[in-house]
Amino acid sequence: MMWRTRLGVVLSIVLAWFVSIGCGSRVPRDESGKLRVGLVFDIGGKDDKSFNAAAWEGAKRAKQTLPIVLRHAEPGEPNNLEPCMRAFAERGYDLIIGIGFAQGPVLAAVAKEYPNIHFAIVDSVVDLPNVASLVFKEHEGSFLVGMMAARASQTGKIGFVGGMDIPLIRKFATGYEEGARYVNPNITILKNFVGITDAAWNNPGKGKELATAQYEAGADVVFQAAGNSGIGVFDAAEENRKLAIGVDANQNWVKPGFVLTSMVKRVDVAVYTIIQEALEKRFRGGLHAYGLENDGIAYALDDYNRPLVSDEVLREVEAARQKIMTGEIKVTDYMANLK
Numbered sequence: 001m002m003w004r005t006r007l008g009v010v011l012s013i014v015l016a017w018f019v020s021i022g023c024g025s026r027v028p029r030d031e032s033g034k035l036r037v038g039l040v041f042d043i044g045g046k047d048d049k050s051f052n053a054a055a056w057e058g059a060k061r062a063k064q065t066l067p068i069v070l071r072h073a074e075p076g077e078p079n080n081l082e083p084c085m086r087a088f089a090e091r092g093y094d095l096i097i098g099i100g101f102a103q104g105p106v107l108a109a110v111a112k113e114y115p116n117i118h119f120a121i122v123d124s125v126v127d128l129p130n131v132a133s134l135v136f137k138e139h140e141g142s143f144l145v146g147m148m149a150a151r152a153s154q155t156g157k158i159g160f161v162g163g164m165d166i167p168l169i170r171k172f173a174t175g176y177e178e179g180a181r182y183v184n185p186n187i188t189i190l191k192n193f194v195g196i197t198d199a200a201w202n203n204p205g206k207g208k209e210l211a212t213a214q215y216e217a218g219a220d221v222v223f224q225a226a227g228n229s230g231i232g233v234f235d236a237a238e239e240n241r242k243l244a245i246g247v248d249a250n251q252n253w254v255k256p257g258f259v260l261t262s263m264v265k266r267v268d269v270a271v272y273t274i275i276q277e278a279l280e281k282r283f284r285g286g287l288h289a290y291g292l293e294n295d296g297i298a299y300a301l302d303d304y305n306r307p308l309v310s311d312e313v314l315r316e317v318e319a320a321r322q323k324i325m326t327g328e329i330k331v332t333d334y335m336a337n338l339k
Helices: 002-020 051-065 078-090 101-113 138-152 167-183 198-202 204-216 227-240 267-279 311-326
Strands: 035-040 068-073 095-099 118-122 131-136 157-164 188-195 221-225 243-248 259-265 286-290 297-299
Touching: 035 051, 035 078, 035 267, 051 068, 051 095, 051 243, 051 267, 068 078, 078 095, 078 101, 095 101, 095 267, 101 118, 101 131, 118 267, 131 267, 138 157, 138 167, 138 221, 138 243, 138 259, 138 297, 138 311, 157 167, 157 198, 157 204, 157 227, 167 188, 167 221, 167 311, 188 198, 188 204, 198 227, 204 221, 204 227, 221 227, 221 259, 227 243, 267 286
Parallel strands: 035 068, 035 095, 095 118, 118 131, 131 286, 157 188, 157 221, 221 243, 243 259
Antiparallel strands: 259 297
16 A cells, blocks of 8 residues: 555645646646647656756757647656656646656556557657657667777777666667777777666766776776766766766767767657657657667767867778668667567
């Protein structure tokens, strides 16, 4: 009975929050006729400077340029995901977007109960006709930044710090390793994960500890795919005067001069596009894949990191990018091998 009590309390809080921002049973006059979009963030929240932040950028852009009403929820902990999502569904929102693989089972359950509502999930696959699964070819982008890490390394040793030890993050790690070995078959790659629970995404202290240990062991470039925990990797890079690689959003600006590049997942584009398609009544369920071929995956180059990347390295990486797109270079998709 305790879990029911807890769920009831959480749901009451969520419903009160909805009412407080104008999402009660009566639709405000200025919302009439507009597409209503509900966005449920992962536990890292919209200010994680990474995955959730990229989704938020896409949603904000949609709000600024399209006739929609946008509401969002930051559950804070895994147990709050379902009440937040149900609160949107119960109020008849037109499109509900879940950010992060952890929401897959929750979204599947809610979407099955509300077949007339459109749903989207980022980084997970839900096989229902009213669900759009927005997935990315992270292994391809990780291959390219792995090449850049190997070329930048002076010690012949690089590192990887993942957030939660799950197949998706091992997909990043595998592509990174293959890219590094593509240019230096003898390179050493150190690899650690922050943890095995959802808390692994929001532990910058542990991220810093793991990266510091890798730097002290000789790595001079560390790629982080760890959500908010990755901020600690950047701190370690600055303190040790080494390099780090960002993930999901362009994080080159976080520690200028210490971020070699960022492996960008255009979650912002995916979120914006699915909102636009729903608005224009072009929504379709099923897989929506984003990779190098449609600029859904990229490496970041800007004023913050341009001095760190030589023209020679850029030419080599660009050549590899073309070969991946044509199939001449085949990067292992760790998750595909699990099927």
